[in-house]
Structures are given as structure tokens and as C-alpha cells.
Amino acid sequence: MDFDLLPALKALSDPVRLRIVGRLAGSPATLEVLAAELELPLAVVVRHVRVLRSVGLVSPDGPGRSAGLVLRLDALQGIGRRLDELEHGADRSALPGPDGVTLPADDAKVLRSYFEDGRLTTIPAQERKRLVVLRWLRDRVFTEDREYPEKEVNQRLAAFHPDVASLRRYMVEAGLASRAAGMYRRSDDPDGAPLPGA
Numbered sequence: 016m017d018f019d020l021l022p023a024l025k026a027l028s029d030p031v032r033l034r035i036v037g038r039l040a041g042s043p044a045t046l047e048v049l050a051a052e053l054e055l056p057l058a059v060v061v062r063h064v065r066v067l068r069s070v071g072l073v074s075p076d077g078p079g080r081s082a083g084l085v086l087r088l089d090a091l092q093g094i095g096r097r098l099d100e101l102e103h104g105a106d107r108s109a110l111p112g113p114d115g116v117t118l119p120a121d122d123a124k125v126l127r128s129y130f131e132d133g134r135l136t137t138i139p140a141q142e143r144k145r146l147v148v149l150r151w152l153r154d155r156v157f158t159e160d161r162e163y164p165e166k167e168v169n170q171r172l173a174a175f176h177p178d179v180a181s182l183r184r185y186m187v188e189a190g191l192a193s194r195a196a197g198m199y200r201r202s203d204d205p206d207g208a209p210l211p212g213a
Contacts, residue, residue, distance in 0.1 A: 020101075023070045023094050031055065032063045036072065039086035043076045046084070113151075122147050135176040138185070146189055152182065153191045157201030168199045 026032055034053055038044060046064065050057040064084060067073040071090045075082040113130035117123075125147040129136055135152070139145040156171040157163065163171075165183075172179040183199070186192040193200050 020097050026066050026070045032067055035063055036086060043083035043085045126151055149186050149189055149191055153186055162198040162200050165197050
């Protein structure tokens with residue numbers, strides 16, 4: 016929990032303070048105007064405004080006791096952003112992939128849209144998306160640094176999709192695997208990028 020956020024949430028948990036915030040969202044107002052419009056005693060309004068000021072949600076729009084009060088929308092939006100971060104996690108750069116392993120968010124989104132129950136539903140036509148899928152498959156098919164006979168590669172790929180010939184061909188064309196005399200071997204990414212989930 017973000018303990019810096021608690022005082023602001025506590026301040027907003029009171030119905031009178033929420034009414035004051037709602038009124039100030041429309042336009043600035045003095046304490047007297049707030050009391051009259053909200054039909055509350057001035058002392059009650061003063062007490063609640065003091066709490067809202069202490070957490071930075073309300074500030075005077077000028078010097079002196081006759082100054083109006085303004086809602087600090089930036090502070091309110093900051094609370095909303097922090098709550099959103101708590102709900103969705105502060106790190107949006109990574110998400111779980113189809114097998115639950117954390118991956119870069121863009122890769123995870125692609126994989127989750129093409130996999131269902133651990134199986135590839137269709138081979139992406141778009142090259143960028145296909146490369147994300149092929150890298151993920153390569154890391155699950157070629158788990159050891161050794162040569163694999165074509166039959167074993169086919170069996171491993173078949174666990175994910177029936178069109179093993181296309182998947183093998185795409186992997187070789189993308190430089191993710193090499194083929195020589197019916198034997199396949201994992202290749203590092205051509206750009207040398209680290210392998211997600213590997």
C-alpha cells in the first residue's frame with residue numbers, strides 16, 4: 016500500500032468533504048459561499064476545508080481571509096494515477112505471457128492474442144508479430160544447446176500448432192534456428208537482443 020496516499024484517501028472518504036470537492040470542481044468559492052450553497056454551518060465547512068488543505072487538495076486563490084478556495088486538480092489527478100498504478104501494478108513494461116512467464120508488455124500482448132490454452136491458434140501474417148511468436152516457440156522447442164533431428168523438432172512444435180513445416184521454415188528464415196543435413200540448432204537473435212523468458 017502507498018502510505019503517502021492514505022491521508023488523501025481518508026480526507027476524501029468523508030461525504031461533507033466530497034461535497035466541498037465537488038462544489039470547488041466547478042469554480043472557486045469562499046468559505047461563506049461554500050457554507051451557504053452546501054447549507055452547512057460555517058464552522059463545519061472551515062473544519063473540513065482545513066483537512067482538505069492539509070492533504071493538498073484545496074488551496075486559497077489569493078492572500079488574506081477573504082480569498083476564495085480552489086480545488087487543486089493536479090493533486091486530485093495525482094491521486095487517481097497512484098490508485099491506477101496500485102491497481103494495475105507500477106511496472107506496465109512487463110506482463111505475463113501465455114505460460115505465465117513475465118515478458119515485455121508488447122510481446123506478451125501479441126502472444127496472448129495468438130495463443131489459447133497454450134496452443135498457437137494461428138500463425139501471424141504480420142512479420143513483426145510472427146517474429147514474437149517464433150522467438151517464444153524457439154525458446155520452448157530448442158531448450159538445450161545441441162542439434163535436434165527434424166523429427167524431434169516436429170514433435171515439439173506439434174505441441175503448439177499442427178503446421179510444423181511452416182513454423183520450422185519461418186524460424187530458419189528469421190535466423191532463429193539453423194538447418195543442416197536434417198538437423199536443427201537454435202540460433203541467437205540476429206540483433207543480439209536478449210531472449211524474453213529464456
